[in-house]
Amino acid sequence: MSDKLTKKIKAKNILTGVIGLGYVGLPLAVKLAEADIDVLGIDVDEDKVKQLNQGSSYVLDVPDDELHKVVDSGKFSATTDYSRLSKCDAISICVPTPLRKTKDPDTTYIISVVDELVKYLTQDTLVILESTTYPGTTEELIQSRLEKELDYKVGEDLFLCFSPERVDPGNEEYDTQNTPKVIGGTTEKGLKLARELYGSFSEQIVPVSSTKVAETVKLLENTFRSVNIGLVNEMAMMCERMGIDVWEVIEAAATKPFGFMPFYPGPGIGGHCIPLDPMYLSWKAKTYDFYNKFIDLASDINGNMPRFTVHKIADILNDAEKPIKGSKILILGMAYKADIDDLRESPGLELYRLLENKGAIMDYHDPYAEKFDNRGETVHSIELTADNLTDYDCAVLATDHSNYDYAWIAENASLILDTRNAFNGIESENIYKLGAPLDKSAVVSPLFKQEE
Ligand SMILES: NC(=O)c1ccc[n+]([C@@H]2O[C@H](COP(=O)([O-])OP(=O)(O)OC[C@H]3O[C@@H](n4cnc5c(N)ncnc54)[C@H](O)[C@@H]3O)[C@@H](O)[C@H]2O)c1
Numbered sequence: 001m002s003d004k005l006t007k008k009i010k011a012k013n014i015l016t017g018v019i020g021l022g023y024v025g026l027p028l029a030v031k032l033a034e035a036d037i038d039v040l041g042i043d044v045d046e047d048k049v050k051q052l053n054q055g056s057s058y059v060l061d062v063p064d065d066e067l068h069k070v071v072d073s074g075k076f077s078a079t080t081d082y083s084r085l086s087k088c089d090a091i092s093i094c095v096p097t098p099l100r101k102t103k104d105p106d107t108t109y110i111i112s113v114v115d116e117l118v119k120y121l122t123q124d125t126l127v128i129l130e131s132t133t134y135p136g137t138t139e140e141l142i143q144s145r146l147e148k149e150l151d152y153k154v155g156e157d158l159f160l161c162f163s164p165e166r167v168d169p170g171n172e173e174y175d176t177q178n179t180p181k182v183i184g185g186t187t188e189k190g191l192k193l194a195r196e197l198y199g200s201f202s203e204q205i206v207p208v209s210s211t212k213v214a215e216t217v218k219l220l221e222n223t224f225r226s227v228n229i230g231l232v233n234e235m236a237m238m239c240e241r242m243g244i245d246v247w248e249v250i251e252a253a254a255t256k257p258f259g260f261m262p263f264y265p266g267p268g269i270g271g272h273c274i275p276l277d278p279m280y281l282s283w284k285a286k287t288y289d290f291y292n293k294f295i296d297l298a299s300d301i302n303g304n305m306p307r308f309t310v311h312k313i314a315d316i317l318n319d320a321e322k323p324i325k326g327s328k329i330l331i332l333g334m335a336y337k338a339d340i341d342d343l344r345e346s347p348g349l350e351l352y353r354l355l356e357n358k359g360a361i362m363d364y365h366d367p368y369a370e371k372f373d374n375r376g377e378t379v380h381s382i383e384l385t386a387d388n389l390t391d392y393d394c395a396v397l398a399t400d401h402s403n404y405d406y407a408w409i410a411e412n413a414s415l416i417l418d419t420r421n422a423f424n425g426i427e428s429e430n431i432y433k434l435g436a437p438l439d440k441s442a443v444v445s446p447l448f449k450q451e452e
Contacts, residue, residue: 004124005089005124005125005126005159005193006192006193006196008089009089009090009126009193009196009197009200010196012035012036012037012200014037014038014089014090014197015038015039015040015087015088015089015090016032016037016038016039016040016088016089016090016091016092016197017039017040017041017042017084017085017088017090017091017092018032018039018040018041018042018091018092018094019042019043019091019092019093019094019095019113020042020043020093020094020095020096020109020113020131021041021042021043021045021048021049021052021078021094022043022059022094022096023059023061023167023169023272023342024094024130024131024165024167025041025043025092025094025095025130026041026052026057026059026062027059027061027062027167027175027176028092028094028130028165028176029041029076030062030066030067030070030076031176031177031201032197032200032201033070033073033075033076034066034069034070034075034201035200035201036075036200037075037197037200038074038075039070039075039076039077040077040078040079040084040087040088041076041077041078041079042078042079042080042081042082042084042085043078043080044080045080046080048078049078049079049080052067052071052076052078053071053077053078054071055067055068055071055072059169060169060170060340060341060368061167061169061170061175082116082119082120083119083120084120085116085117085120085121086120086121086122088125089124089125089126090125090126090127090128090193090197091117091121091125091126091127091128092128092129092130092163093110093113093127093128093129093130093131094130094131094165095109095110095112095113095131096109096131096272097109097110097131097132097133097276097280098272098276099276099279103279103283104279104283105133105134105279105280105283105284107133107137107141109131110129110131110133110137110141110142111141114141114142114145114146117142117146118145118146118149118150121146121150121152121158123152123157123158124157124158125158125159126158126159126160126161126190126193126194126197127142127146127158127159127160127161128160128161128162128163128183128194128197128198129142129160129161129162129163129211130162130163130164130165131165132164132165132218132219132222132273132276132277132280133215133280134215134219134280134281134283134284135212135215135216135219135281135284136212136215136284137162137215138160138161138162138186138211138212138215139186139211139212142160143160143186146158146160154186154187154190155186155187155189155190159185159186159187159189159190159193159194160185160186160187160190160211161183161184161185161186161190161191161193161194161211161214162183162184162211162214162215163181163182163183163184163194163198163214164182164214164215164217164218164221165218166179166180166181166182166218166221167179169337169340169342170337170338170339170340176201176202177201177202177203178203178204180202180203180204180205180206181198181202181204181205181206182206182207182208182214182217182218183195183198183205183206183207183208183214184207184208184209184210184211184212184213184214184215185210185211186210186211191207195207216281218277219277219278219280219281222273222274222277222278223277223278223281223292223294223295223298225263225274226269226274226275226277226278226295226298226299226302227278227294227295227297227298228261228263229263229264229265229266229269229274229298229302230297230298230299230300230301230302231263231298232246232250232263232264232265233265233266233301233302233305234301235249235265235435236265236434236435237308237435239435239436239437240312240434240435240436240437240438242437243437244436244437245433245435245436245437246265246435246436247264247421247424247433247435247436250262250263250264264420264421265305265419265434265435266305266347266419266420266434267305267306267309267347267348267351267396267398267419267434268302268303268305268306268309268347268350268351269302269305269336269345269347270336270337270342270343270344270345270346270347270348271336271337271342271344271345271346272342272344272345274302275299275302275303275345276345278292278295278298278299279295279299281295282295282296305347306347306350306351306354307354308434309347309351309396309417309419309434310324310351310354310355310358312417312432312434312438313329313355313394313396313417315438316394316415316417316432316438317393317394317415319438320393320415322393323359324355324358324359324360325358325359325360326359326360326361327360327361327393327394328360328361328363328391328392328393328394329355329360329361329362329363329392329393329394329395329396330362330363330364330365330382330389330392330394330395330396330413331348331351331352331362331363331364331365331396331398332364332365332366332395332396332397332398332399332404332409333348333365333366333397333398333399333400333401333404334346334348334349334352334364334365334366334369334372334381334398334399335348335366335368335369335399335401336348336399337399338399338400338401338402338420339368339401339402339403340368341366341368341369342369343369343372346398346399347398348364348366348398348399349372349374351396351398352364352374352379353374353375356374363382363392364379364381364382365381365382365383365384366381366399366401367381367401367403367404368401369381386408386411386412389409389412389413390412390413390414392413392414393414393415394414394415394416394417395409395413395414395415395416395417396416396417396419397409397416397417397418397419397420397422397423398419398420399420400420400421400422404422406422406423406426407426409423410423410426410428410430410431413430414430415430415432416428416430416431416432417432417433417434418431418432418433418434419433419434420434421433421435
């Protein structure tokens, strides 16, 4: 059967369904459509579907004009109607994979997609899971149910692959097209079909021997980031204690042309990947009686950075003879990283809530994220004017958007905590840095003090 499908994919005579049109699914759908493949996007969110069909994008990496082109050419359309899956020859699944409150994987989104697949999937279809998840998901949650409930054999009647999405929102150099695409199939035939399909837009395909390997590749990549960020956050806390500027240390260490890769500290980690993905891996490893100590340690250190930052704010205000309670504090940059609008798991949100819990009067500004939900109430980004800025007891730069005018902020804010070294090079006594001492005198533990 797959020979027919191979021919159809080669001839681009197929309809590809992309399920979940968010940060991952929408760019993928648009790239496939730009490669002259008919794409049907499926999402449960009616507003998103409506907006997309009008050619209006809500993902910064997909400009309206790109979306408009594929909508106008008829190559892309979106729907909430799952029954239209029955017309698809290939299907990519890009739904969320969050954590439960207990930090266990929440695979309910994938499961609800499989509920629909078993209703509408037809024979000779290629299914590719893109959502980040633990090793074994493709076989355990998808293959087993499709085979059981559809009476189809994967590898003969249906083809199943895992291909992790590696998109880095806001990255101007690497996108879905030029970031190598790793693919693992449950069978050779499936892998061949997915290579053919994704080869239509991807400059480099990296085939691996199984879906489990492909699933683990993604988790290694993000665990690597989490552990290295955890290490550098620990260094930042240590440097503060020892009276050393961690930023200067990193800058100098990064001049080594081999064997060192700079990572930077911050007020915490955010987004839908780095804080979550390693937990998927360690959860699964535990079922093999294996305990990932690096993952837990990094998660602990990174998870405590917002609290460490609050301590630093308290110290800075203390120097100005002010308590946190009643102080007016402004968070600058609420998205979890620079130049994007994504607020998911953003440490800025946690800073906001921790400081509010301590009685601070909170506001925020973000050029990309106009509002957020704070315990059921909508909070709006303030207008950033010189008068406004001067009015705050402390401004906390949580995310270093590149369109901030740092010299102007330094001129107008009374006290600044810079958690990203964004004010580097701007001389002002009012700027304090996370990872650098409050004053130049290091505090030495009494245990090691020299006898006077
Ligand atoms: N955002 C990133 O930078 C990134 C990078 C790599 C991998 N990933 C992974 O990709 C997956 C998707 O992440 P995202 O950032 O695109 O999420 P997202 O929240 O931006 O988008 C998910 C979309 O799926 C839709 N959806 C939810 N349930 C659905 C269902 N049952 N049927 C159809 N649509 C449904 C939502 O309405 C939403 O539009 C996750 O597993 C994530 O870990 C994300």
